[in-house]
Amino acid sequence: MSSSWQVSCSAAINGFTSNTCHSRNYYQHSHTTSLQSWKVDRTLLPRKLRKSTQRNTSFFTQMKFVPHCSSDLSTSCREELPNYLAVDVLQDQSNTRKGAVRKVLVILNPNSGFRSSRDVFYKKVQSKLKLSGFVMEVVETAYAGHAKVLASTVDLNKFPDGIICVGGDGIVNEVLNGLLGRDDFEVAIRLPIGIIPTGSDNSLVWTILGIKDPVSAAIALAKGGFTPIDVFAVKWIQSGVTHFGLTASYYGFVADVLQLSENFRLQLGPFRYVAAGILKFLSLPQYKFEVEYLPLSPGKNPELKQQTEKCYEQLSDGGKVSWVTRKGEFLGIFVCNHFCKPARGLLSPVIAPKAQHDDGSLDLILVHGSGRLKLFCFFIAYQFCWHLLLPYVEYVKVL
Numbered sequence: 001m002s003s004s005w006q007v008s009c010s011a012a013i014n015g016f017t018s019n020t021c022h023s024r025n026y027y028q029h030s031h032t033t034s035l036q037s038w039k040v041d042r043t044l045l046p047r048k049l050r051k052s053t054q055r056n057t058s059f060f061t062q063m064k065f066v067p068h069c070s071s072d073l074s075t076s077c078r079e080e081l082p083n084y085l086a087v088d089v090l091q092d093q094s095n096t097r098k099g100a101v102r103k104v105l106v107i108l109n110p111n112s113g114f115r116s117s118r119d120v121f122y123k124k125v126q127s128k129l130k131l132s133g134f135v136m137e138v139v140e141t142a143y144a145g146h147a148k149v150l151a152s153t154v155d156l157n158k159f160p161d162g163i164i165c166v167g168g169d170g171i172v173n174e175v176l177n178g179l180l181g182r183d184d185f186e187v188a189i190r191l192p193i194g195i196i197p198t199g200s201d202n203s204l205v206w207t208i209l210g211i212k213d214p215v216s217a218a219i220a221l222a223k224g225g226f227t228p229i230d231v232f233a234v235k236w237i238q239s240g241v242t243h244f245g246l247t248a249s250y251y252g253f254v255a256d257v258l259q260l261s262e263n264f265r266l267q268l269g270p271f272r273y274v275a276a277g278i279l280k281f282l283s284l285p286q287y288k289f290e291v292e293y294l295p296l297s298p299g300k301n302p303e304l305k306q307q308t309e310k311c312y313e314q315l316s317d318g319g320k321v322s323w324v325t326r327k328g329e330f331l332g333i334f335v336c337n338h339f340c341k342p343a344r345g346l347l348s349p350v351i352a353p354k355a356q357h358d359d360g361s362l363d364l365i366l367v368h369g370s371g372r373l374k375l376f377c378f379f380i381a382y383q384f385c386w387h388l389l390l391p392y393v394e395y396v397k398v399l
């Protein structure tokens, strides 16, 4: 069986954000057959959108996205961002200045993580947001995909200041895809997305802003500001379906684990990943992929020279950048938009230590080979962030 997909990165997000090292900000592609053959056809539209002037101050992300048009991307994204006034989270609501009122839709997933979203939001977060001027309409998701439907149909005029997601990376990803799937996506993508992390992992918030508890997230939201984040797109060529993401796209072992883990969500909650990992490890299939990628030219960023050297040698003559092909057995392929730091775990290792969430490129990690021993060594090394030193691991920045 073969599948083909295309990745394009044609946008950036300003503000804060959405997740995954696990996640659903990441796309999970996997097969359960013993031998997998995938054709990977990736196109990354290289323009970076301008960033918010207020950075790293909140969980609000504001997207500016122009899909599939590299030429006019920069001009299409020059509009000024809404100016979020910083307010004191402790101020009394009666003193809230005119203009500081922020009307937002809150999408709450009651099933996220340990299913504590309701408790966390109503007991610890809501009052703080109210005090800082948020006027909220709260909708609880009733089924998987509900957040996407809400984001794709919401009246943008009713909630001009954004959507706050109370949940994990999956909910954020649904909102992202809902907004980008609208007919008026060019307007919708300017809507900020905020996150109150109550999910299993919330890698996006943790990685990019260093915040993992909901109260800190609420305070960050109250303070205002944006964090720019690139958006990448994964297009399944055969079906024509496109998914957007902020965190990563996984293929091979990790993708299979994420997929399998969904079977244990109800029983195990966040511990489902460990159970699925052990099961998949014990029944490890062989994964065979054909990957084509466009390495980032070292000329564009001298600091990246070392990282891309290996691949750059393979580029064609005349300074013309060409695709690099890798074919064979892989334990896994990671395509990361940020360095992917899991919010849980003792050592908090990162998968792609050089990945930047706002640099207009993706970091590709190819784990060559097959077999449990190699996989075990990879994950042990990963715990100490030594995995890139392994001879069968290739790391390259790609467009």
Ligand SMILES: Nc1ncnc2c1ncn2[C@@H]1O[C@H](COP(=O)(O)OP(=O)(O)OP(=O)(O)O)[C@@H](O)[C@H]1O
Residues within 6 Å of the ligand: 019, 022, 023, 024, 109, 110, 111, 112, 113, 114, 141, 142, 143, 144, 145, 146, 166, 167, 168, 169, 170, 171, 172, 174, 198, 199, 200, 201, 202, 203
């Ligand atoms: N009411 C619901 N019932 C069942 N599934 C839901 C419901 N609401 C949302 N979902 C699904 O649950 C998925 C996971 O939700 P979410 O990301 O909030 O939590 P999580 O998986 O615990 O956290 P993380 O994504 O950080 O690991 C979402 O992608 C969504 O499709």
